[in-house]
Amino acid sequence: MKQSLYQVPEYNQEKINTAVAKIMKDQKVEKDLRPGMKVVIKPNLIMAKPTSIPATTHPMVVRAVALWLREKGITDITLAESSGGPYIADYMKNIYRVCGMASLSDVLTLNNDFSSKPVNTAEGFKNHSFNIITPIIEADYIINICKLKTHAMTGVSAGIKNLFGVIPGLEKPQLHYMWPDIEDFSNMLLEIARTVKPDLTIVDAIDAMEGNGPTGGTSHPLKLLLGAKDFYTQDYFATTLMQLDPNNIVMIRQAVERGLAHPDQIELCGDPIPEGLTQFQIPDSIKLDFSNFMPGPLGKAFAKIASKVLKSFPKVDKEKCVGCAKCAESCPQKIIKIKNKKAVFQRKGCISCFCCQEMCPAKAISVKKAL
Ligand code: SF4
Ligand code: SF4
Structure with missing residues (x-):
C-alpha cells in the first residue's frame, strides 16, 4: 500500500498544488482517468464553519485537486457533500459560502442536485441498502478529501468517517438511532465506505482538530497532506500521526480485523514523518x-x-x-x-x-x- 505524505507548512495555494501533484503521481491517478469522465470531490463540510476553524476541508486543497484534474483534461468536476442539517439548496448554499467553497466555481461545479437514491449493498451486510446522494452514485471517479479530526463518538474522523456525508442530511440521525452502539455504528460506517468505494482519499492535516471534535475542538496543525487509494490503511496511519492508538478506534480496529486495512504493508513515499509530533487531546x-x-x-x-x-x-x-x-x-x-x-x-x-x-x-x- 503506497502512502503519500508531504509536509505543507501552511495554507498556501502554490505549496498545496505542488504537494497534490506529487500525491497524484505517487498514486498513479493519471492512468485511471478517461476523457469525459465525471469526477466527484467529496469534502468534509460538516457545518457552516469558516476556514479559520479546522472543522472542514480547506478550499485550497480542493482547488489544487480540481486544477490538477483540469490540467489532465478532466472538466466534469463536481463538489458534492451532505452536511449535518437539511440537504436542501438554501442550506447547502450557505455552507458552500461560509466554508469557502463558493470561491471554487471557476474550477468545478458546486452540486445543486439534492436528490438521493437507494443503493443496494453487498451480500452479508447488516444494512441491505443505503440512501446515497445522487452525484456520488453517478460519479465515474470519487476523490474523498477529508479533514483529520478527533470525534466525540468515533474517536477519530478521517477518510472512513467522511463518507457518512454521502447520506442525505437528516437521514444521518436515523442511522444513529438504528445503530446506537459504537460497534454497530462503526460497522455501518465500514458498510457505507465499502459501498461508496472512493478511488482516492486525500487527508487535509495541514491544520487538524483536537479535543471536542468534529466541530467544537481546537487547532492542532500537523502541517501535512496525506494521500492514498487504500483509505482504510491511511486512516490507521493518520491516527498514529495523532499519537493515538488506532486499535482503540473501533471502526479502524474493525477494518483491520476484516482485512480492509493492512497496517503492516505501508510503503511511505514523499517526505519523512516529522519529528516531535505530540498527542492529540481526545474528546x-x-x-x-x-x-x-x-x-x-x-x-x-x-x-x-x-x-x-x-x-x-x-x-x-x-x-x-x-x-x-x-x-x-x-x-x-x-x-x-x-x-x-x-x-x-x-x-x-x-x-x-x-x-x-x-x-x-x-x-x-x-x-x-x-x-
Ligand atoms: S441522543 Fe440526542 S441528546 Fe443524546 S447525545 Fe445523541 S443527539 Fe445528544
Ligand atoms: S444547545 Fe446549541 S444547538 Fe441547541 S439550541 Fe442551544 S445553541 Fe442551538
Missing part, C-alpha cells in the same frame, strides 16, 4: 469513558460493567445556548426540546452519540458523566 466524551482506552479483554470486560456508571451525556450551558434548535433537529432520539429559547435535554433515551454537540454552533454543549 471529553471519550476521556470520560476511559474504558475504551483500556487494552485487550480486560478493557472489554471493564467497559461492559463500567459503561453505565461512566456513560457520558451532553449538558447544555444555558448562558451560551442561543435557542437555534440545531441540536434538537439532529438528535436521533428526539429527546431535546426548546423551551423559552433554550435547549432542554432529557437523559432517558440518550445514546451518547453527541450529534447535538457536533451541530451546536455556540459550543454550548459539554459532556458530563452519569456519576
Whole structure:
C-alpha cells in the first residue's frame, strides 16, 4: 500500500498544488482517468464553519485537486457533500459560502442536485441498502478529501468517517438511532465506505482538530497532506500521526480485523514523518469513558460493567445556548426540546452519540458523566 505524505507548512495555494501533484503521481491517478469522465470531490463540510476553524476541508486543497484534474483534461468536476442539517439548496448554499467553497466555481461545479437514491449493498451486510446522494452514485471517479479530526463518538474522523456525508442530511440521525452502539455504528460506517468505494482519499492535516471534535475542538496543525487509494490503511496511519492508538478506534480496529486495512504493508513515499509530533487531546466524551482506552479483554470486560456508571451525556450551558434548535433537529432520539429559547435535554433515551454537540454552533454543549 503506497502512502503519500508531504509536509505543507501552511495554507498556501502554490505549496498545496505542488504537494497534490506529487500525491497524484505517487498514486498513479493519471492512468485511471478517461476523457469525459465525471469526477466527484467529496469534502468534509460538516457545518457552516469558516476556514479559520479546522472543522472542514480547506478550499485550497480542493482547488489544487480540481486544477490538477483540469490540467489532465478532466472538466466534469463536481463538489458534492451532505452536511449535518437539511440537504436542501438554501442550506447547502450557505455552507458552500461560509466554508469557502463558493470561491471554487471557476474550477468545478458546486452540486445543486439534492436528490438521493437507494443503493443496494453487498451480500452479508447488516444494512441491505443505503440512501446515497445522487452525484456520488453517478460519479465515474470519487476523490474523498477529508479533514483529520478527533470525534466525540468515533474517536477519530478521517477518510472512513467522511463518507457518512454521502447520506442525505437528516437521514444521518436515523442511522444513529438504528445503530446506537459504537460497534454497530462503526460497522455501518465500514458498510457505507465499502459501498461508496472512493478511488482516492486525500487527508487535509495541514491544520487538524483536537479535543471536542468534529466541530467544537481546537487547532492542532500537523502541517501535512496525506494521500492514498487504500483509505482504510491511511486512516490507521493518520491516527498514529495523532499519537493515538488506532486499535482503540473501533471502526479502524474493525477494518483491520476484516482485512480492509493492512497496517503492516505501508510503503511511505514523499517526505519523512516529522519529528516531535505530540498527542492529540481526545474528546471529553471519550476521556470520560476511559474504558475504551483500556487494552485487550480486560478493557472489554471493564467497559461492559463500567459503561453505565461512566456513560457520558451532553449538558447544555444555558448562558451560551442561543435557542437555534440545531441540536434538537439532529438528535436521533428526539429527546431535546426548546423551551423559552433554550435547549432542554432529557437523559432517558440518550445514546451518547453527541450529534447535538457536533451541530451546536455556540459550543454550548459539554459532556458530563452519569456519576
Ligand atoms: S441528546 Fe445528544 S447525545 Fe443524546 S441522543 Fe440526542 S443527539 Fe445523541
Ligand atoms: S444547538 Fe446549541 S445553541 Fe442551538 S439550541 Fe441547541 S444547545 Fe442551544
